[in-house]
Amino acid sequence: MAGMPLPCMKILFETERLFLRELEQADFATLCRTLQDERAMYAYEHVFSDEEAQAWLANQQRRYREEGFGLWGVVRKADGQFLGQCGLTLQPLGDGTRGIEVGYLFERTYWHNGYATEAAIACKEYAFCTLHAEKVYSIIRENNLPSRRVAERNGMHVCGRLVKHYYGMEMPHLIYRAENPHDSARVQHGQATGQDPRKK
Secondary structure, eight states, X not given: OTTXXXXXXXXXXXXXXXXXXXXXXXXXXXXHHHHTOTTTTTTTTOOXXXXXXXXXXXXXXXXXXXXXXXXXXXXETTTOOEEEEEEEEEEEOSSSOEEEEEEEEEOGGGTTSSHHHHHHHHHHXXXXXXXXXXXEEEEEETTOHHHHHHHHHTTOEEEEEEEEEETTEEEEEEEEEEEOOSOHHHHHTTOOOSOOGGGO
16 A cells, blocks of 8 residues: 555654654655645745755654654555654753754644644653653744644643744744653653653
């Protein structure tokens, strides 16, 4: 069936309707459907060239190797359809530090089905229960109301603001944050309790 995952692809964890896996070079054309869609990329105010899309994919694969996480492919379990990207990346917080961000970018065809929220919640739990992160963030442009609603449904609250400079434009962003609910001492020793998202 078109879109079904190949056996060599690394699946990180599952949700009720989805699984998340590492991106592969074979995903390039599918990624371009979003990265080159002006409406899907409205928060960036920039659509990607083929070269920029390839660099985006290569950067996620670098992140897997060097950081152990990145943006992953989100696939619908029922039919193997690739829906978009969701995952964890290290991002500057505007105060000289970096935090783990829950990010998401879905193909427009699959908006308004709850997939972004479902995947984002699972990524937050992966960060808390598997990576033992104390906090996670989502950094969202102020006018990106759909992404802000996903962050709020993911139990996040605004904790700050920053301005990003992108292609000569100043873009005000809100910083959303959620804190690991598990006992901090146990988290620091890698003994966080709770369900491992990979076993959902």
